[in-house]
Amino acid sequence: MQRYFLNEDLKDYQNQTISISGDSFHHMIKVMRMKVDHRVYLVTKDQQAFIAKINAIEENKVLLNWVEDDLRQQELPIDVTIASGLPKGDKLDLIVQKGTELGASAFIPFAGSFSITKWDTKKAAKKIERLQKIAQEAAEQSHRTKIPTLQPLASVKQLIEMKEQFDVCLVAYEESAKAGEDQNFVKGLKMLPAGGKLLIVFGPEGGLSKDEVGAFIQNGFLPCALGPRILRTETAPLYALAAASYHFELMHK
Amino acid sequence: MQRYFLNEDLKDYQNQTISISGDSFHHMIKVMRMKVDHRVYLVTKDQQAFIAKINAIEENKVLLNWVEDDLRQQELPIDVTIASGLPKGDKLDLIVQKGTELGASAFIPFAGSFSITKWDTKKAAKKIERLQKIAQEAAEQSHRTKIPTLQPLASVKQLIEMKEQFDVCLVAYEESAKAGEDQNFVKGLKMLPAGGKLLIVFGPEGGLSKDEVGAFIQNGFLPCALGPRILRTETAPLYALAAASYHFELMHK
Numbered sequence: 001m002q003r004y005f006l007n008e009d010l011k012d013y014q015n016q017t018i019s020i021s022g023d024s025f026h027h028m029i030k031v032m033r034m035k036v037d038h039r040v041y042l043v044t045k046d047q048q049a050f051i052a053k054i055n056a057i058e059e060n061k062v063l064l065n066w067v068e069d070d071l072r073q074q075e076l077p078i079d080v081t082i083a084s085g086l087p088k089g090d091k092l093d094l095i096v097q098k099g100t101e102l103g104a105s106a107f108i109p110f111a112g113s114f115s116i117t118k119w120d121t122k123k124a125a126k127k128i129e130r131l132q133k134i135a136q137e138a139a140e141q142s143h144r145t146k147i148p149t150l151q152p153l154a155s156v157k158q159l160i161e162m163k164e165q166f167d168v169c170l171v172a173y174e175e176s177a178k179a180g181e182d183q184n185f186v187k188g189l190k191m192l193p194a195g196g197k198l199l200i201v202f203g204p205e206g207g208l209s210k211d212e213v214g215a216f217i218q219n220g221f222l223p224c225a226l227g228p229r230i231l232r233t234e235t236a237p238l239y240a241l242a243a244a245s246y247h248f249e250l251m252h253k
Numbered sequence: 254m255q256r257y258f259l260n261e262d263l264k265d266y267q268n269q270t271i272s273i274s275g276d277s278f279h280h281m282i283k284v285m286r287m288k289v290d291h292r293v294y295l296v297t298k299d300q301q302a303f304i305a306k307i308n309a310i311e312e313n314k315v316l317l318n319w320v321e322d323d324l325r326q327q328e329l330p331i332d333v334t335i336a337s338g339l340p341k342g343d344k345l346d347l348i349v350q351k352g353t354e355l356g357a358s359a360f361i362p363f364a365g366s367f368s369i370t371k372w373d374t375k376k377a378a379k380k381i382e383r384l385q386k387i388a389q390e391a392a393e394q395s396h397r398t399k400i401p402t403l404q405p406l407a408s409v410k411q412l413i414e415m416k417e418q419f420d421v422c423l424v425a426y427e428e429s430a431k432a433g434e435d436q437n438f439v440k441g442l443k444m445l446p447a448g449g450k451l452l453i454v455f456g457p458e459g460g461l462s463k464d465e466v467g468a469f470i471q472n473g474f475l476p477c478a479l480g481p482r483i484l485r486t487e488t489a490p491l492y493a494l495a496a497a498s499y500h501f502e503l504m505h506k
Binding site: 183226 | 325326327351354355356394395396397436438439479480481482483484485488491492495496498499500502503504
């Protein structure tokens with residue numbers, strides 16, 4: 001069953017007709033060719049998910065009614081924010097799409113000193129908008145109740161300043177992997193309180209500079225390895241999210 | 254430092270000049286423009302890794318000498334084989350590349366009844382060869398000592414017949430996720446003996462048919478969910494491998 005995010009909180013959705021226009025209308029009626037009585041999942045802006053049935057199809061909107069609430073818990077029990085050093089090509093698309101499926105809460109692209117890719121201010125807004133759309137589509141596809149947030153391009157300094165917003169901050173560091181350091185990631189997950197907020201920083205293809213890693217560590221970020229193999233910049237965040245899901249959703253349920 | 258796989262076992266590599274030609278020669282000298290005294294990692298066919306130094310560069314080959322052994326353990330302590338129902342487009346490339354980084358031991362493409370993509374016999378051999386090359390490049394990049402094997406295209410029947418080769422067989426099943434089944438994957442990992450062999454089957458985009466899932470389960474495959482979110486066919490194997498690494502390499506070290 002298809003899933004669509006609404007733009008409103010819609011507090012009283014059980015007792016009112018719900019009207020959908022725009023992209024979701026287009027997808028339901030023009031792409032999926034849905035008819036009256038067809039059912040879909042809808043998710044309000046405050047993360048209430050429910051099943052709704054199509055009542056009527058008008059020229060530019062579709063009208064639906066609530067059928068039943070969907071009370072399944074689809075969200076990771078912790079908030080994971082992925083900070084990615086700007087990678088080459090369309091790798092950020094992959095990180096956002098797969099990271100959303102795997103339960104990420106937010107993404108922050110940042111300009112690492114070894115990033116070959118640069119974003120100018122004009123390009124940045126367009127790119128964030130595009131990535132936000134990828135996140136929304138992946139959230140619908142993976143049956144989430146939350147669309148991860150794409151945050152504006154940050155600098156390393158700005159990332160470090162955000163540390164107060166998080167319970168635990170980690171920085172993935174290839175040299176940690178080479179040195180056989182393999183406990184900090186587990187330690188980081190275990191330090192998280194219920195519903196806690198985790199920030200994990202991943203360098204671009206060339207990695208983080210020694211200065212950058214030093215600055216993160218000095219500011220309380222734990223350097224961590226994600227196993228002994230060297231993961232590409234777009235693979236490491238997916239490892240971290242899958243491992244967090246294994247830890248909190250499969251193992252410790 | 255670059256890493257190259259040798260085509261030979263090369264038992265006495267510490268006391269002989271090692272000669273490399275072909276693709277690796279081309280990559281070292283033409284692509285990376287390496288010179289005499291430059292160092293690389295070499296890996297023999299029986300998974301011995303060591304550092305070697307370039308001695309001489311000839312027209313079609315490069316000669317190297319052993320410097321020191323690389324004794325780091327880069328391989329997952331269990332063997333994981335990923336069986337993927339033929340997905341659309343180039344998704345199998347992604348599964349093989351990322352799955353290799355994440356430590357997979359072998360890949361088996363299979364023709365699921367809901368696979369839209371079909372491979373004819375002529376195409377299949379070419380495709381396997383291409384995927385084997387992707388696996389080799391990813392193994393070099395991620396510093397592995399083993400190149401995962403690409404096995405020939407299988408049927409569901411053939412997959413089931415392979416069960417005797419494995420200690421534990423799992424089948425990822427979306428309906429398990431929806432039903433809140435979330436213990437079998439953990440159980441499967443815990444059942445594995447040291448160095449054990451695990452087979453995990455993933456359906457194509459349309460999933461596995463009820464008959465296929467039924468046949469797997471009847472033959473002792475455990476149906477399992479990989480968390481509560483619906484993962485795409487190319488994301489689920491990456492989750493399983495990352496979770497296995499977290500379980501065996503980070504948590505239980």
